[in-house]
Amino acid sequence: MYEIFQKYLDEKAELTQAESERIQSFAISKKLRKRQYLLQEGDIWKYDAFITQGCVRTYTVDEKGSEHVNSFSIENWWTGDRESLMLQQPSRFNIDAIEDTELILFTHENFELLCREIPAFNNMVNAILQRSFIAAQNRIQASLTLTAEEKYLNFINKYPGFASRIPQTMIASYLGMTPETLSRIRKQTAKK
Amino acid sequence: MYEIFQKYLDEKAELTQAESERIQSFAISKKLRKRQYLLQEGDIWKYDAFITQGCVRTYTVDEKGSEHVNSFSIENWWTGDRESLMLQQPSRFNIDAIEDTELILFTHENFELLCREIPAFNNMVNAILQRSFIAAQNRIQASLTLTAEEKYLNFINKYPGFASRIPQTMIASYLGMTPETLSRIRKQTAKK
DNA sequence: GTAAAAACTTGATATAGATCAAGAGTTTGA
DNA sequence: TCAAACTCTTGATCTATATCAAGTTTTTAC
Numbered sequence: 001m002y003e004i005f006q007k008y009l010d011e012k013a014e015l016t017q018a019e020s021e022r023i024q025s026f027a028i029s030k031k032l033r034k035r036q037y038l039l040q041e042g043d044i045w046k047y048d049a050f051i052t053q054g055c056v057r058t059y060t061v062d063e064k065g066s067e068h069v070n071s072f073s074i075e076n077w078w079t080g081d082r083e084s085l086m087l088q089q090p091s092r093f094n095i096d097a098i099e100d101t102e103l104i105l106f107t108h109e110n111f112e113l114l115c116r117e118i119p120a121f122n123n124m125v126n127a128i129l130q131r132s133f134i135a136a137q138n139r140i141q142a143s144l145t146l147t148a149e150e151k152y153l154n155f156i157n158k159y160p161g162f163a164s165r166i167p168q169t170m171i172a173s174y175l176g177m178t179p180e181t182l183s184r185i186r187k188q189t190a191k192k
Numbered sequence: 193m194y195e196i197f198q199k200y201l202d203e204k205a206e207l208t209q210a211e212s213e214r215i216q217s218f219a220i221s222k223k224l225r226k227r228q229y230l231l232q233e234g235d236i237w238k239y240d241a242f243i244t245q246g247c248v249r250t251y252t253v254d255e256k257g258s259e260h261v262n263s264f265s266i267e268n269w270w271t272g273d274r275e276s277l278m279l280q281q282p283s284r285f286n287i288d289a290i291e292d293t294e295l296i297l298f299t300h301e302n303f304e305l306l307c308r309e310i311p312a313f314n315n316m317v318n319a320i321l322q323r324s325f326i327a328a329q330n331r332i333q334a335s336l337t338l339t340a341e342e343k344y345l346n347f348i349n350k351y352p353g354f355a356s357r358i359p360q361t362m363i364a365s366y367l368g369m370t371p372e373t374l375s376r377i378r379k380q381t382a383k384k
Numbered sequence: 385g386t387a388a389a390a391a392c393t394t395g396a397t398a399t400a401g402a403t404c405a406a407g408a409g410t411t412t413g414a
Numbered sequence: 415t416c417a418a419a420c421t422c423t424t425g426a427t428c429t430a431t432a433t434c435a436a437g438t439t440t441t442t443a444c
Binding site: 130136 | 275
């Protein structure tokens with residue numbers, strides 16, 4: 001399980017043997033069964049979390065009890081609530097497992113220590129953050145400019161493979177539409 | 193004009209005199225008249241840009257010719273297209289001045305050099321990126337969960353002062369609604 | 385293996401917000 | 415300083431998507 005993270009590190013950063021071992025020394029393994037929570041609304045998030053296997057979703061629940069999916073994260077991605085982590089305030093989000101999931105956690109103190117100690121690690125982390133920001137910008141742009149159908153086509157184009165492992169209800173929520181609308185769109189586009 | 197940026201730096205990072213001077217040595221001043229472009233779609237963005245005075249908007253134009261405002265940036269904020277900068281690809285965005293505007297530019301090579309040379313500067317830049325990412329997440333969340341009226345109230349609450357200096361048409365576009373809808377919302381909420 | 389729960393589909397109807405249109409204010413620049 | 419060009423408002427109508435409802439299929443858990 002740790003090998004998956006090690007492989008990711010080797011691809012993304014040039015690390016010495018000693019640095020790799022230093023990183024591994026702080027890694028905490030965690031397993032989640034399907035539907036199990038990684039974070040619940042109101043808790044303060046304290047980790048940097050990397051997924052080695054499986055899939056989680058980050059979502060909020062509004063006053064009416066409806067869920068709004070903010071993001072999906074699968075193996076080789078990071079997850080967590082950066083706002084709660086950075087400001088040390090109770091999270092507005094829930095994160096739970098869509099499939100049985102395996103993660104590597106670092107407490108944020110340890111993670112920051114690694115960033116300070118290992119420049120290559122720090123650079124990697126910054127590059128990831130840049131890409132996350134760009135992805136968020138693109139999502140905003142899509143939500144402003146695309147129709148429901150275009151949003152769906154854009155999604156399956158950008159994240160092929162997701163559609164088959166994530167329930168449609170959740171994808172609909174992520175795209176900002178109802179499950180019924182997504183169902184109808186899928187029927188239409190299948191025809192073409 | 194540079195003093196505004198210097199003050200910003202002093203607040204956000206602990207810099208030695210020498211470091212401050214090093215940063216200043218790379219700064220390029222730029223003025224934009226209202227409606228003048230900082231970046232046009234198709235160009236590759238090559239700077240890190242800080243606004244010392246004024247206001248710019250970042251937007252796309254779709255096939256029908258409609259503009260979609262992605263963001264506003266005012267004095268003491270940064271602007272630019274991070275995707276174009278990072279991937280060195282033609283930008284999908286336009287950036288132009290809503291008011292006469294003054295900026296400090298750094299070519300990205302110089303900016304990266306400063307990040308490498310000055311750890312405190314690098315940390316500041318990362319902190320800004322983190323905050324930008326959190327803001328983007330919050331905007332996505334708002335677009336998924338709020339009604340048109342709630343989006344507007346959320347906007348004026350979060351950015352008081354913006355409403356008075358930015359034309360309503362542009363605010364409507366930023367919020368993902370038509371100017372007519374925003375006009376009606378303003379009329380309604382004024383009553384209450 | 386099977387009953388209960390969850391996920392998906394389909395149809396009928398409702399609605400928030402878009403579009404179209406036209407008039408009133410406001411800003412801009414020669 | 416005044417005409418042209420924006421910007422905002424208001425009304426009438428339209429439409430994409432939501433909501434409600436009921437049936438079917440798939441998954442889950444004992």
